[in-house]
Amino acid sequence: MLVSRRLAALIALIACALWALPSAAQTQPRPNVAVQVYDYTQPASLPTSYAAIFAPANPTPLTRLEVEGNSFVRFSPNGRWIATVFGGDTTGSAKLTYGQIGGNVFEVISEPTFGILGPIFSPDSAYLSYTLTSFERLRWELVVLDLASNQRITFVGPLVFDRSDIVGTPAVIGWNADRTRLYIVGYGPHSAETVPFELDLTPYVYGNATPYELPSLRPLMPRNALRPQMTYAVSDDGAQIAYLFSEPTRVVTNFAGFGDPFAGIGLLEVATGQNTILLTAPADEAILGMSYATDANALYYTTARFSPDPNSGIGVPVAVRLFRYDLSARQNSGGNQLAPDPNMSVFSFAVCGDNVFYVANQIGSVDYIFYSASLVNLSQPTALLGGQFGVNFGTCVP
Numbered sequence: 001m002l003v004s005r006r007l008a009a010l011i012a013l014i015a016c017a018l019w020a021l022p023s024a025a026q027t028q029p030r031p032n033v034a035v036q037v038y039d040y041t042q043p044a045s046l047p048t049s050y051a052a053i054f055a056p057a058n059p060t061p062l063t064r065l066e067v068e069g070n071s072f073v074r075f076s077p078n079g080r081w082i083a084t085v086f087g088g089d090t091t092g093s094a095k096l097t098y099g100q101i102g103g104n105v106f107e108v109i110s111e112p113t114f115g116i117l118g119p120i121f122s123p124d125s126a127y128l129s130y131t132l133t134s135f136e137r138l139r140w141e142l143v144v145l146d147l148a149s150n151q152r153i154t155f156v157g158p159l160v161f162d163r164s165d166i167v168g169t170p171a172v173i174g175w176n177a178d179r180t181r182l183y184i185v186g187y188g189p190h191s192a193e194t195v196p197f198e199l200d201l202t203p204y205v206y207g208n209a210t211p212y213e214l215p216s217l218r219p220l221m222p223r224n225a226l227r228p229q230m231t232y233a234v235s236d237d238g239a240q241i242a243y244l245f246s247e248p249t250r251v252v253t254n255f256a257g258f259g260d261p262f263a264g265i266g267l268l269e270v271a272t273g274q275n276t277i278l279l280t281a282p283a284d285e286a287i288l289g290m291s292y293a294t295d296a297n298a299l300y301y302t303t304a305r306f307s308p309d310p311n312s313g314i315g316v317p318v319a320v321r322l323f324r325y326d327l328s329a330r331q332n333s334g335g336n337q338l339a340p341d342p343n344m345s346v347f348s349f350a351v352c353g354d355n356v357f358y359v360a361n362q363i364g365s366v367d368y369i370f371y372s373a374s375l376v377n378l379s380q381p382t383a384l385l386g387g388q389f390g391v392n393f394g395t396c397v398p
Contacts, residue, residue, distance in 0.1 A: 038389060098147075129172040174234025254308055265299065354376070
């Protein structure tokens with residue numbers, strides 16, 4: 001038995017949300033981007049892909065590792081570790097492998113019907129977290145792994161939607177500054193079902209043989225602040241949590257996507273609990289994604305209109321613009337066209353250091369181009385890849 005369709009959709013949703021939100025707030029420069037590239041020329045039943053690290057304006061990957069196509073790959077922020085989740089096999093079990101690149105590889109195999117959400121590395125690349133969950137068995141298992149000792153803290157519990165705090169499947173979205181506390185949310189079939197909560201790890205022991213029950217959790221924002229289809233991005237120092245949210249009443253012509261279009265960006269200050277709606281998308285446009293700037297004092301985000309693809313009739317994002325929001329000054333700037341041609345469609349992007357990476361294609365074409373461009377000169381991008389492929393963006397790395 002394979003993972004259920006509902007679980008597969010949830011895994012894809014969380015994976016895409018997290019891959020779209022690389023953060024680069026550490027002191028060590030991280031100008032390069034880690035990605036997973038899928039070969040679309042291969043049959044869907046025999047996908048191939050590779051994990052790679054690209055530097056700006058350099059078509060030759062700094063690192064390239066072949067991986068199976070039906071997998072989800074994540075690099076650690078220091079670029080030294082890699083973790084890969086493989087989908088359900090013929091027994092219904094999923095598999096997670098992790099290890100230092102070129103070193104020993106560790107393996108986790110789930111019980112049948114359990115999928116694996118994540119994995120998520122901590123910003124200092126010292127910890128790894130993931131969640132095993134099963135809609136059939138209504139159970140989940142949240143794991144926090146100390147990579148130096150390969151010891152873990154495990155929490156287990158039922159998948160329910162009537163708990164007073166965390167509901168659905170708990171998943172880690174970030175850490176506090178000293179990595180003693182986790183920020184987690186509960187995910188349902190479509191998006192985050194809860195506001196972020198804080199999980200204090202100090203009472204728990206890495207390597208303890210007996211799993212722990214999840215304790216009562218402190219909400220980081222009022223529960224009535226939950227908005228539809230929220231996705232979160234935690235700054236590397238754990239001081240801020242930015243989030244995208246949708247508005248069911250928002251109208252975007254020809255919009256086609258998962259749920260309603262993202263309409264705005266909010267910001268939670270963890271220390272004070274202050275929650276502010278920073279901005280909303282321009283009229284008849286949707287926000288595609290956001291990314292912390294290198295110094296974490298700003299957010300980059302893209303907006304787009306939607307136009308029907310002549311082949312499928314499905315709306316695709318066009319006239320994509322890149323904005324910068326200064327978190328200190330509370331000031332918006334930019335809005336320049338991201339792709340070299342306004343008729344190109346852009347689906348995802350990442351800002352690493354002083355450069356932006358993105359994938360674009362001409363409407364109606366099956367060929368894509370993977371670009372990098374300087375943030376101060378978007379009009380002259382460098383093509384890194386071309387052809388029938390897909391790219392999942394990961395974290396920024398040295």
